[in-house]
Amino acid sequence: RPAGYGPDIDVSGLVDSRNGLVDRSIFTDRRLYDQEQARVFATSWLFLGHVDQLQKAGDFFTTYMGEDPVIVTKDKSGRIRAFLNSCRHRGARVLRADYGTTRAFTCTYHGWSYDLEGKLISVPNEDGYPAESWDRSEWGLQEVAQLDTVLGLIFATWNPKAIPLDEQLGDMKYYMEAFLDRDSEGTTVVGGITKWVLKGNWKLAAEQFGTDWYHVNMSHASALMVLSPTGKGPKAEIANTPGRQFSDEHGNGTGFPTHPKSRFDALPVHQHYDYQALTERLGEARVHGPLTTGHATVFPNFSYLPVNGSIRVWHPKGPDEMEVWTWTVLDKSMSEEVRTAQRLYNLRTFGPSGIFEQDDGENWSEIQAISHGWRTNTIPLNYQMGMGSETDDGVYPGSTSALYSDAAGRRFYGRWAELMNTPAWHEEEQSR
Ligand code: FES
Ligand code: FE
Numbered sequence: 001r002p003a004g005y006g007p008d009i010d011v012s013g014l015v016d017s018r019n020g021l022v023d024r025s026i027f028t029d030r031r032l033y034d035q036e037q038a039r040v041f042a043t044s045w046l047f048l049g050h051v052d053q054l055q056k057a058g059d060f061f062t063t064y065m066g067e068d069p070v071i072v073t074k075d076k077s078g079r080i081r082a083f084l085n086s087c088r089h090r091g092a093r094v095l096r097a098d099y100g101t102t103r104a105f106t107c108t109y110h111g112w113s114y115d116l117e118g119k120l121i122s123v124p125n126e127d128g129y130p131a132e133s134w135d136r137s138e139w140g141l142q143e144v145a146q147l148d149t150v151l152g153l154i155f156a157t158w159n160p161k162a163i164p165l166d167e168q169l170g171d172m173k174y175y176m177e178a179f180l181d182r183d184s185e186g187t188t189v190v191g192g193i194t195k196w197v198l199k200g201n202w203k204l205a206a207e208q209f210g211t212d213w214y215h216v217n218m219s220h221a222s223a224l225m226v227l228s229p230t231g232k233g234p235k236a237e238i239a240n241t242p243g244r245q246f247s248d249e250h251g252n253g254t255g256f257p258t259h260p261k262s263r264f265d266a267l268p269v270h271q272h273y274d275y276q277a278l279t280e281r282l283g284e285a286r287v288h289g290p291l292t293t294g295h296a297t298v299f300p301n302f303s304y305l306p307v308n309g310s311i312r313v314w315h316p317k318g319p320d321e322m323e324v325w326t327w328t329v330l331d332k333s334m335s336e337e338v339r340t341a342q343r344l345y346n347l348r349t350f351g352p353s354g355i356f357e358q359d360d361g362e363n364w365s366e367i368q369a370i371s372h373g374w375r376t377n378t379i380p381l382n383y384q385m386g387m388g389s390e391t392d393d394g395v396y397p398g399s400t401s402a403l404y405s406d407a408a409g410r411r412f413y414g415r416w417a418e419l420m421n422t423p424a425w426h427e428e429e430q431s432r
Helices: 030-041 165-169 172-180 202-211 221-227 268-272 275-282 336-350 357-369 407-420 425-431
Strands: 046-050 059-065 068-074 080-084 099-101 120-122 146-150 153-157 187-189 194-199 243-247 253-257 295-298 302-305 310-316 321-331 399-402
Touching: 030 310, 030 407, 046 059, 046 068, 046 187, 046 310, 046 321, 068 153, 080 146, 080 153, 146 165, 165 172, 172 253, 172 295, 194 357, 202 243, 202 253, 202 295, 202 302, 202 310, 202 321, 202 357, 202 407, 243 407, 253 407, 268 336, 321 336, 399 407
Parallel strands: none
Antiparallel strands: 046 153, 059 068, 059 099, 068 080, 146 153, 187 321, 194 321, 243 253, 243 399, 253 295, 295 302, 302 310, 310 321
16 A cells, blocks of 8 residues: 555454444554544544634644644635645745744745745745746645634545535534534634643543543542532532433534533633523523533544633544643633633643643553553453433434443444545545
């Protein structure tokens, strides 16, 4: 197989989503990791950033789609575009800054320069290229195949055949609106983007945010104790909380309690909200569920926590490592004071040193640290909780299960396996 296309390993024996079994090698095997880049990241819609990060023409930020570095910018017509951040000459990273404003992207190696539309506009000593065969227009930056925004979030894909973003999200959008569409003004990014490196396969984090409420009372017991007004930790009604977990065939998932205690009465944002108005806009079911202490993953690697206003992307950095990027996203209509208080609350709980974030990160790193033994790798992991509890409950759209369930995990890995076993769009092109 040509380089860059990944191996072609059949993963049917590694993921049994019907029976809730997952082989540990999907978190450790380098060949599976390469195939994942070529079949999961090359074909899916991937999160790039918040529209707020690009205010005017020439504003840009850099990020990754899988391991591929990309530039995201606003062109002169106001259109958001994304390009591979790799020079067409010798492949240097064209832009090294995290964000900024520019008129052109000039590579620091030999000085090739590209405009905001990705066209190559300037080549030092250009007369050195053979006049008869040199065509500058053939050497523009590689652009993504599709880019779209939803609820203030920018997504893109390399896949020209990917179904539209809206279709890919389906019912998931109903749940996302409970966080990102609380009033007509929309959301804004408050503070910068926090980035850190964590030992652990990216799927461990993505999976947990989609499906795993089960860990909360055990992993976060001490953090819950700190936050509890009585200092006694999770109360029985929280430990046995009712709630729902949504999952779909595209691998998206979200879980949320439906207990009134899950409302954000104790948080800074509480003073901002009028529950009456929220109920009118979003309906009672959403105000008592996905609006608050839920968590969610949009397949493959974008996750969020509505109660904190935290959005994050889990960038893969080899099978054993991820880079976590997090933003605090709050309603534009919030006062400066509420924004600051909520941002600080978010950092205290879900920043790199946050009391909850550290519990989660330590679990993922610990799992990864012991995952390379041969015996360890031959024993399947269990994703059987809530099996058979999936139903259309008539309240929340799509298929939902009990809150403490692996339903979204089974579908996350089901989708992952489906993509891993299907030749990607670029492989078809290659074989033509
Ligand atoms: Fe960019 Fe040579 S690598 S100009
Ligand atoms: Fe957690």
